[in-house]
Amino acid sequence: MKGKIKLRPLKGFRDLAGGYVKIRQRFIEEARKISEIYGFEEVVTPTVEPYELYAAKSGEEIVHRMYEFKDLGGRHVVLRPEVTASIARLVAEKYRGRPLPIKLFYVANVFRFDEPQRGRYREFTQIGYEIVGSRYPEADVEILDISRRLFEKFNLKYEFKMGHEGVLRGLLRKGGCNESTINKILGYLDRREYGKARRLMEKNIREEVSSVVWKLLNLRGYDWREILESSEKLISFSEDAEKAIENLREIVEMAYSSGFREGTIYLDLGFARGLEYYTGMIFEVYLEGLNIAVDGGGRYDELCEIFGYDVPAVGCAVGVDRVMLKLEEALKLEEPKEVMVIAVGEKNVKKAIEISKIFRDRGIRTLIDLMRRRVRAGMTYALKRGVRYIVYVGDKEILGNYITIRDTKTRKEGKIQIDKLEKWLKETEMS
Structure with missing residues (x-):
């Protein structure tokens, strides 16, 4: 037969089938049940969004990897690279005036032009939980607790790596950095490009502040009380950084009260995430045997404001495809009797x-x-x-x-x- 088409999926994209889909769907359904237990409402946002929506606050790392194009109407659009900005826009448009907090859940495919490797694809699925309207630490803890509960449901051994964006931002502001430079420095730290971060700091902030930042980068481990006490001695000259440390202390204490076991939270005061909209507590989750984060999030109190609705928010996104790397090994799915x-x-x-x-x-x-x-x-x-x-x-x-x-x-x-x-x-x- 002439003219047969032989096409495989594009690099970084996959066809999913068989038992993989069953296990994946079971994980998503469990995440949905947990969202209901905590009183979340499920929402759906568009796959294609205006370029400006994500260019505004997602950060260099994301913007450079977006699938962007002009549609037939000549509009500059993107395939969503993540979902939080869409949620912030949705809240500002449809939830303004509702009683706070607003608690939203989503399951969405997202797209980034990354170099494909194990656990990293150009199309992947995120499960998200977002709490909008509360600036109190118990909202942060609820997001952490939801993630903990989801992984425990599947008997997955986890570790939460936690930090606070406000610590480094507070110190860098005190040292005289503008927001653009701060974002660049935090981006370098997130990608572990420490040489570039050091050179940029040397050009833009006083040496005594730079010295404190580098000392903080070494404050990490499971003994969170000792880490926070040591940090307080270093940052006393920055009121913003002090407030961030106190906020982090409250969150960790509450997290252990909510059901976290000792030794499952790894504090890292030099930890930064690549998205520019984070303002407070940040975290990533690692599963035993995997060296890539399967979940991450934090507080973003200023993101909704760019859509004209000034409300604080905190949330997370679970990478379904990365969790599947462990679920395929750990979960023996009992086939229903046919x-x-x-x-x-x-x-x-x-x-x-x-x-x-x-x-x-x-x-x-x-x-x-x-x-x-x-x-x-x-x-x-x-x-x-x-x-x-x-x-x-x-x-x-x-x-x-x-x-x-x-x-x-x-x-x-x-x-x-x-x-x-x-x-x-x-x-x-x-x-």
């Missing part, structure tokens, strides 16, 4: 459909042979698919008002009267 109903002879198809209804009405995954195969071929298909029970409906069965059912695992076969089928379903592990 039934396949085979009509023995074309004239018995109608009765086979009636029988399948009994199983489906009880929520049991039930197939009918849609190919009208011969009995042996139908059985071969069922075995290849992994069907647990094969139900035969033929002349004898219809005459005797029963079904023949074969357990492919035990290889046992038996007859069940139609009027006793409901009772049998209740008594077996299928129900």
Whole structure:
């Protein structure tokens, strides 16, 4: 045949199928249930957004990796590279005047032109939780607690790396840096380009301030009390940095009260994130055996303001595709037991459909042979698919008002009267 198209997905994009999709969907559904437990409302935002929406506050790192283009109307647009800016816009447009706090949940595909590698794709899925309207630390803790609960639900061993954007921002402002330079320095620190960060600081701030910043970069570990006490001695000349440390102390104390186990929070005062809109507590989550963050977020009190609605906010985004790297290893998904109903002879198809209804009405995954195969071929298909029970409906069965059912695992076969089928379903592990 001439002109066949042989195309694979573009680099960094994937087709998803089979058991992977089942496990992935189970994780997303659990995240959705948790959002409901905490009183969140699910929202959906556009995949294509105005360029300015993300250029304003997402930061250099994101802006340089956006899929941007002119649409047919000549507008400068992007495929969303993340979702928080869209949420801030949505809140300003549709939730203004609502009682605070506003708690929103989303599941969304996002797009970045990154170099593909393990756990990093150009299209990936984020689950997000956002709390808008509260500036108090208990809102930060609720975001942390939701993430903790989600990972514990799947028995995943986690570590929360936590810092506070206000510490470094406060010190750099005190040293005379403008916001643009501060964002560049924090971007370098986020990418671990310490040489570039040092050179930029040497050009823009006093040496004594630069010295304190470099000392803070080494204040990290699990003994959060000692780390915070040591930091207080260094930053006493900056009121903003002092307030940030006190805020971080409250958050960590509350987090441990909410259910975090000792040793699961790793404090890092030199920690920075690549998005420019963060103003307070920031965090990332790492799972045992993975050296990439699977979840991250923080406080962004000034983002909604650029849309004309001055309210504080805090949130996070979970990288579903990265979590899947661990779930595929750790989660043994129990396949639901499937039934396949085979009509023995074309004239018995109608009765086979009636029988399948009994199983489906009880929520049991039930197939009918849609190919009208011969009995042996139908059985071969069922075995290849992994069907647990094969139900035969033929002349004898219809005459005797029963079904023949074969357990492919035990290889046992038996007859069940139609009027006793409901009772049998209740008594077996299928129900």
